[in-house]
Structures are given as structure tokens and as C-alpha cells.
Amino acid sequence: MSEDQKWLTVDEQRAWRALMAVVVLLPGALDTQLQHDSHLSNFEYGVLAMLSEAPDRTLRMSQLATLNDSSLSRLSHVARRLEERGSIVRQQCADDRRANIATLTDAGMTLVREAAPGHVARVRELIFDQLSGDQVSELEQIADAIRSNLDPEKRMPTYVN
Amino acid sequence: MSEDQKWLTVDEQRAWRALMAVVVLLPGALDTQLQHDSHLSNFEYGVLAMLSEAPDRTLRMSQLATLNDSSLSRLSHVARRLEERGSIVRQQCADDRRANIATLTDAGMTLVREAAPGHVARVRELIFDQLSGDQVSELEQIADAIRSNLDPEKRMPTYVN
DNA sequence: CCGAGTAACTTGACGCTTCAACTAAGTCCG
DNA sequence: CGGACTTAGTTGAAGCGTCAAGTTACTCGG
Incomplete structure (x- = not known):
């Protein structure tokens, strides 16, 4: 907790906030759709x-x-x-x-x-309709890089569709 | 809910799973750090x-x-x-x-x-240590594109650091 | 100026997640 | 064998988020 620590750059801050917005809002949006249409939470659906x-x-x-x-x-x-x-x-x-x-x-x-x-329709609407093909593969690489730290064993194939 | 709906491509599925892994794991990782070091949840910290x-x-x-x-x-x-x-x-x-x-x-x-x-140190470790400068700006663009759908008014500047 | 409508919170109950026991079964080894 | 340890899972209590209802205060048309 030293005072001379390395802060985030402006670019990093912008990326960070945008990512946090997605991380906070996306689960709720998916839960809303699943709950409304199938009375399931995202987690139950995954199971x-x-x-x-x-x-x-x-x-x-x-x-x-x-x-x-x-x-x-x-x-x-x-x-x-x-x-x-x-x-x-x-x-x-x-x-x-x-x-x-x-x-x-x-x-x-x-x-x-x-x-x-x-x-799946909701996922497409929220994510892939917004992205170019290049961005989709960039997203995969970036998310995988972050994931490698969070889940080193890649135990989580996550809900397949 | 018709049967002839548009499924995800293989590329999209990979990106999707990687993104979901991040979305599911990142909040927990941040909460753990904050809780451990400061007895705060991520949300409380944001407030x-x-x-x-x-x-x-x-x-x-x-x-x-x-x-x-x-x-x-x-x-x-x-x-x-x-x-x-x-x-x-x-x-x-x-x-x-x-x-x-x-x-x-x-x-x-x-x-x-x-x-x-x-x-901030944990954020840096989890996110930015994994990414090149180009990837940081790509991440911002991608996350912003997704966010635009989730939070049209961009009301959420999200926790500044 | 007064009543209907709305805005800003708070509260209580309910459901889900976590955490700390607890049970029961397998494993290891001396 | 038999005791110590580990593994798999369940359970109950406590904490947090959500939802519906309630309270108080502002606003605005007649």
C-alpha cells in the first residue's frame, strides 16, 4: 500500500470503466431475459x-x-x-x-x-450485432488473456449455447 | 422462438465463452481483494x-x-x-x-x-498486465460498443480509481 | 390554494449466495 | 485391520439484493 504506486493511465482508465460497465450490466440483462421468458436465472440456465x-x-x-x-x-x-x-x-x-x-x-x-x-438471440443482440468480425476475434483474445489470470486452469467452459 | 433461428458461429461462441468467463470471475476476484484488505465489497467501494x-x-x-x-x-x-x-x-x-x-x-x-x-494494483495485475497497448484501446472500443446497448444513456461512469 | 399526480427515499419480506458446521464415505499407511 | 486424513455433498444461519408497499414532500393545473 505504498504511496508511490503505479496508477492507471488515462487510456487504461477509460478501458477499465467501459469493461466494468459491461461486467456489471451484462449479467442483469441476461437474467432479465431468461427470467422473463423461461423463469430461469442465468446460473440455473447454465446448470x-x-x-x-x-x-x-x-x-x-x-x-x-x-x-x-x-x-x-x-x-x-x-x-x-x-x-x-x-x-x-x-x-x-x-x-x-x-x-x-x-x-x-x-x-x-x-x-x-x-x-x-x-x-442466444439476446446474446447476439447485445454483443455480436455491435461488433465487426475483427472485433469478435480481438474480443476473444483479450477476454482469454484476462481469463488466463482469473481461471488459470480454464476449468470453466461456461454455458455453451 | 422459431427453430430456424440464427445460431452463433464457432468464432462467436469462443468469444462469448471467454467473455462470460471474465464477466463471471472478475467481480468475485475484485470482491475478494477488497474484502480481504479493506472489508469492503466492490459495490461499497464504488459508493x-x-x-x-x-x-x-x-x-x-x-x-x-x-x-x-x-x-x-x-x-x-x-x-x-x-x-x-x-x-x-x-x-x-x-x-x-x-x-x-x-x-x-x-x-x-x-x-x-x-x-x-x-x-488498483489488483486491477492492473488482472487486466492490464495481460494486454498490449493496442489491446487496451481495442478493449475500450469493444466494451463501449457492448455497453452502448446495455446502458444507452451512459449514465454509469463507474468507479473511478 | 387544493387535490391529483409524481418524485425521493425507506422499509420489510422473500429469495439467493456464502460461510461454517456437519455427515458420510473413501483412502492411506503402519 | 484401524485410526487419521481427505473428499463429496448437504444443511442452517446470516447477509445482501430485489420487489412491492408505504411515507413524505414537491409540483402543477384549475
Whole structure:
């Protein structure tokens, strides 16, 4: 905490503020769309989407947590709610009886399938309609550079669409 | 929700996932640093930082809310907690007695001043150490393009450092 | 100048996230 | 084997954000 520390340049400040605006506003915008159209939070959508792509629509709780950058506790609470709504079921794993595996139900699968198009449309509208092709690849490089520091193991493939 | 909708291209998907990783992980990383070093959330830091730069260290609640992209309700709750901790005080505005003005106390000012260097250092480490000068200006342009859709009035200068 | 409408907050309840236990099961090794 | 340690997950309490409702004050047309 020395006084002679390196401050941000003017350019960096502008970039920083613009990035923070996106980071703060984007999740809310996505949540609003998903909540309105499918009664799902962004996080719940992510959970269901990951399951929908997994073999047998099934994943261990711990894998599912890692994939969504979630604590096990958070996932556990959300999974209980999703189970109550009939979107997933959980059962003890036969191999390792500490483990619990979550499976997407048919109703859950239907839910994700119906939610996906609207979600993707919103993503396109918010992000890609604003960007040139060059900017899209620049964005990928920049975001990946930042991400490399935040998530060194790249454990987070994040919700696929 | 038609079936023949426009999906994302492979390039767009990669950019999208990288961006989402940043959007999900960055707030947590910043919160961790601030919480650890100054017992502040990112949002609280933003509130105090905005006040620290305002004339007389004073702003109306509604302005403060807008500047931090917050609902008045959220700000009101946070302001109560900050007031309890002695970082700010609130008092009725003389001109318009519906309004409430928040003022940063000396203790609050000290708190922000002490928190800022560590926060900026973490931002530099997470973001700018990873990027070339060209990438910084590209980032600004891209983030601004996305932001233009999320926050058309650009009401959000976001936490200055 | 007075009543309807609106603006600026605050408050309380509810839902979600986090954190700190806690349970139960697997693993390691002496 | 058996005790110590680790791993997987759940649970309950506490904290924060959101939403709807309430309060007080300003404003503006008649």
C-alpha cells in the first residue's frame, strides 16, 4: 500500500470503466431475459445447459459445480430447487457413494431447449450485432488473456449455447 | 422462438465463452481483494469512491444510485450499513426535503484512500498486465460498443480509481 | 390554494449466495 | 485391520439484493 504506486493511465482508465460497465450490466440483462421468458436465472440456465450436453444428461455435482464456477454449496441449493421443480433428479452414485449425480429430466430438457433460442438471440443482440468480425476475434483474445489470470486452469467452459 | 433461428458461429461462441468467463470471475476476484484488505465489497467501494470525488464529498442518494447503476433501494440498504460503520452520514437536503444527501466522513475518506492502491494494483495485475497497448484501446472500443446497448444513456461512469 | 399526480427515499419480506458446521464415505499407511 | 486424513455433498444461519408497499414532500393545473 505504498504511496508511490503505479496508477492507471488515462487510456487504461477509460478501458477499465467501459469493461466494468459491461461486467456489471451484462449479467442483469441476461437474467432479465431468461427470467422473463423461461423463469430461469442465468446460473440455473447454465446448470441445465451443461447437463443437456453431458453424456446421459448426467454429471456429478462436483463436476457440475466446477463447470459453472460455483461452490458446491451454491449448486446444492440450486439443485434442490431445480429438483423440486422437476427439471433434474439427483441420486447417489454407485461407484462412489459419497458422490451424487444429477440428471436432466425430460421436462428439464424441454425447458432448456425452449429457453435456448431466446437466450442466444439476446446474446447476439447485445454483443455480436455491435461488433465487426475483427472485433469478435480481438474480443476473444483479450477476454482469454484476462481469463488466463482469473481461471488459470480454464476449468470453466461456461454455458455453451 | 422459431427453430430456424440464427445460431452463433464457432468464432462467436469462443468469444462469448471467454467473455462470460471474465464477466463471471472478475467481480468475485475484485470482491475478494477488497474484502480481504479493506472489508469492503466492490459495490461499497464504488459508493465511497464516487463520494470521495464529489464536491464536498457529498451526493444525493439518487445521483449516487445512478452513478453506481444501483436501485435506490439497494443503495439505501447499503448506505444504512455504511452509516452504521461510520463511513458516511446522511441528512435531509435543505432545498428539497424529500431528498437525502450522503456525505463521506473523514473515516470514510481514509478508508477509501487506503483501499484504493491495493484495488488498483489488483486491477492492473488482472487486466492490464495481460494486454498490449493496442489491446487496451481495442478493449475500450469493444466494451463501449457492448455497453452502448446495455446502458444507452451512459449514465454509469463507474468507479473511478 | 387544493387535490391529483409524481418524485425521493425507506422499509420489510422473500429469495439467493456464502460461510461454517456437519455427515458420510473413501483412502492411506503402519 | 484401524485410526487419521481427505473428499463429496448437504444443511442452517446470516447477509445482501430485489420487489412491492408505504411515507413524505414537491409540483402543477384549475
